[in-house]
Amino acid sequence: MLPLLEFAAGDKVLAAVRLNHVVTHIDYAGQHVRVTTAEHGEFIANAVLITVPLGVLKAGSVQFHPALPQRKQAAIDRMGFGLLNKVVLEYDQLDKPFWPEVQSFLTLRLDDVDKTKPEVAADLLPRDSITFMNCGREGERPALMAHVHCSLATFVESHTDEQVGELFGRHLARFFPEAKDTKPTRTIVTRWLADPFSRGSYSHIPVGGDVDDIKALAEPCGEHANNEHKPVLFWAGEHTLPEKHAHVHGALESGSVAAKQLLAQFPALAKRP
Structure with a gap:
């Protein structure tokens, strides 16, 4: 998997990855987003790109404040996550x-x-x-x-x-x-269901479901008066691409899509080394 990550992200990005930082809470109520981890304190950012698997979102392992928009939470609840x-x-x-x-x-x-x-x-x-x-x-x-x-x-x-x-x-x-x-x-x-950072293998649209739920999962959100009504939560993962969900190439492509959405809202970030 490492060669694939090196190809997709590059050495500089991989060098900045913080391992063993388990995110427990994301607070986007103020001017900045505050990301709390279990053992390594808090990180503050202008925006956050969230790539945790759908199974983790369904399990409620990461708490959001304020609560996610009803449309997004309903999509999380309705979508299936198979094993x-x-x-x-x-x-x-x-x-x-x-x-x-x-x-x-x-x-x-x-x-x-x-x-x-x-x-x-x-x-x-x-x-x-x-x-x-x-x-x-x-x-x-x-x-x-x-x-x-x-x-x-x-x-x-x-x-x-x-x-x-x-x-x-x-x-x-x-x-x-x-x-x-x-x-x-x-x-x-492999034991994907027992893995607390996966809670399953990949997404699927259950009987009675709709592709609009995948679109809702991909929508940036979190805009309010305190942050100039800009979306600050961006979403990626195999569960966010309607035509390519449940595939590795879909997960990779979704990261690129979400990064472009984030940079469109915060163009100054693109100038950072």
């Missing part, structure tokens, strides 16, 4: 992997599964299937990566990496008998 986790099964060097080496993806489907008595992780899936990406084609050692969603994504977060590796290994053994004697040497599980 997709990845499970990586890494194996020691194998003379020959037990799965087809030439295939990039493997979708393994199960039929006639009793979900009330799940034997393996896949038994919890609505469509009884798991898609594995063959990472061994690109990496130095054999590895499979599964994308898990719905109830299974929540399920893996409540189990240890070792337990998940065992469950997925048993699932693979239903299709590849050789897998019974080939256990993963390492299992890596």
